Amino acid sequence: MTTVIAFILMFGLLVFVHEFGHFYVAKKTGMLVREFAIGFGPKVFSTVKNETLYTIRLLPMGGYVRVAGEDPEIIDIKPGQHIGLTFNNDGEVKEIIVNNKEKHPDAFVIEVEHIDLDHALTIQGYEINEDEKYSFRVNRKASFIMDEKATQIAPYDRQFSSKTVGQRGLQLFAGPFMNFVLSIVIFLVLANIQGVPVKEMQVGAVADNSPAQEAGFQADDKVIEIEGQSISKWEDFQEIVQESPNETLEMIVLRGEQQVPLEVTPALIESPEGDFGQVGVIQATEKSFVRSIPYSLEETYRWSTMILTNLGKLITGQFSIDVLSGPVGIYDATDQIVKTGFMNFLMWTAALSVNLGIINLLPLPALDGGRLLFVGLEAVRGKPIDPQKEGVVHFIGFALLMLLMIIVTWNDIQRLFL
Structure with missing residues (x-):
């Protein structure tokens, strides 16, 4: 049970710190953060606060921060479609109801002629079976309701793609950066407890x-x-x-x-x-607080170079894929390390934090480094890559990463249990 608790706390801390980096910069640059998730798969816990859905999910294989505009927006209303509208005290649209309009008897139902939820924030249309045309102003925080599930609209200035190259690059880099910061903090704590x-x-x-x-x-x-x-x-x-x-x-x-x-x-x-x-x-x-500061930086650098060296050996074939570990292998290693004491567990956490930061900076599709590569190409070209083409690349990259995770996890299981 001790190992289970230690693993959950360690995993949660590493993922939380990483995703908090993305989250913090996104908020500071005015992006709408739709979800802050720890884990993947079905939701175990969820709550909404200040526009963001916070979730803990079942599978401990990472986490994510979902920012409006990173993926194609799910709000897609066509001319001729019937929608229901509710209004706030200022006469602005506060809810756009796509189906199940009968559950909203107070909604004003119209046939859409034109809708712009990105820039002008207006809806134009006709009352059903009437000739009079209406034009409505949409509140910036209006909700789009589909199957009784509300999603806040995202005006273009709150979408990821509206931000400058620098802001987007910083938002992507902030996650791995926070993992290095966590490592430095842990080594600083260790240095002041154990000495330098x-x-x-x-x-x-x-x-x-x-x-x-x-x-x-x-x-x-x-x-x-x-x-x-x-x-x-x-x-x-x-x-x-x-x-x-x-x-x-x-x-x-x-x-x-x-x-x-x-x-x-x-x-x-x-x-x-x-x-x-x-x-x-x-x-x-x-014991020396003054020396503990450069020591924590040096240890983070030392672990970084060690991990990069081993990655280089993996790429050149000096290491086989069998040396990689997934969640099962990391859990087993954590079990062994927990038995040796809390300080070694802290050291292990710091090392994994460095590893997570480096892996995410690799220029591979679906990882932060791969997305940073596309932002860099945009800066060089002076115009963005076609979002659909970039999306396909990241989708294929994510699928390959999931396949690699399955292979690594199977290798862990064979090594440990078979």
């Missing part, structure tokens, strides 16, 4: 039954020399150890004021990314 790694090569702790313990390493030892090579940074120590599995290394450590010679043989650690050596020491840390 010290600059010099100083041992913080020695793992039980490790090569380092067998060699006589102690907490607070400072490695100053390996095989005659001067050592000043943890990275120097780590690089030599990782490159020397099963090789005995002569080291000199500073213990207090005394220099102590030690011999240690790094254990061989096998990994899909390549074998490496490990001695079993943990870097010393210190």
Whole structure:
């Protein structure tokens, strides 16, 4: 049960922060946000507030912010169609009823001659079986009612496509950006709880039954020399150890004021990314709020480069698709990490947040990066791509992503249960 709660909270946080980035910029630039959803599929919970429908959906495979104008508007009324109208105290149309007009006996029914809900916000038409022509002003927040379901109209200036290239690009970029911000915040919290790694090569702790313990390493030892090579940074120590599995290394450590010679043989650690050596020491840390700020930025950058490197290996065929994990694999990894402690769980959450930000910035159809690519092409061409053609590309991309998700999830199930 602990893992289930941890997974739900982690997933909810990652998706909420991502979608909040899209949502916030959309609101600030005047776009009408129709829905803010966590998850896909059937609704588990929903509520409406300030024009937006907030939903939690059944399938934990992401989320979305639906902005007016991103997809073709569902409001499509043709000349000759019969509709019902209700009005506010200023005489403006507040409801446009398409069917089930009998359920709205107070509605004024007309035959439409002309309707413009994008720019002029007017409806012109005739009362049924009458010759008198009417013209009505439509309120900017009027509702379009179909099958008793109300949808607020979106004047053109509130649609995604009406905004500048910069505003649209910022709205698309804001989601992944917020994932990087979340990662920075989590690493900042971790740094102030656990401390920031010290600059010099100083041992913080020695793992039980490790090569380092067998060699006589102690907490607070400072490695100053390996095989005659001067050592000043943890990275120097780590690089030599990782490159020397099963090789005995002569080291000199500073213990207090005394220099102590030690011999240690790094254990061989096998990994899909390549074998490496490990001695079993943990870097010393210190509490410093000032240093925690650059540290959180550095850790986010480090994870970003690591993920991009692995993506590059996947593209070039150095990794197979089998290394990818979907919700099932992530749940299993979360289960293992939760058992090791809350701090490791926070670290895992920060890493997944970076991963989510990077994946969404990839220039693939249906992802934020793919949509940013189309906005960039519009900026270069000076005119937008045909919305129908762009929609087809994103639809095909989304279908392929869903297929990939199914394949990855099946691989996770086979790996874990079969």
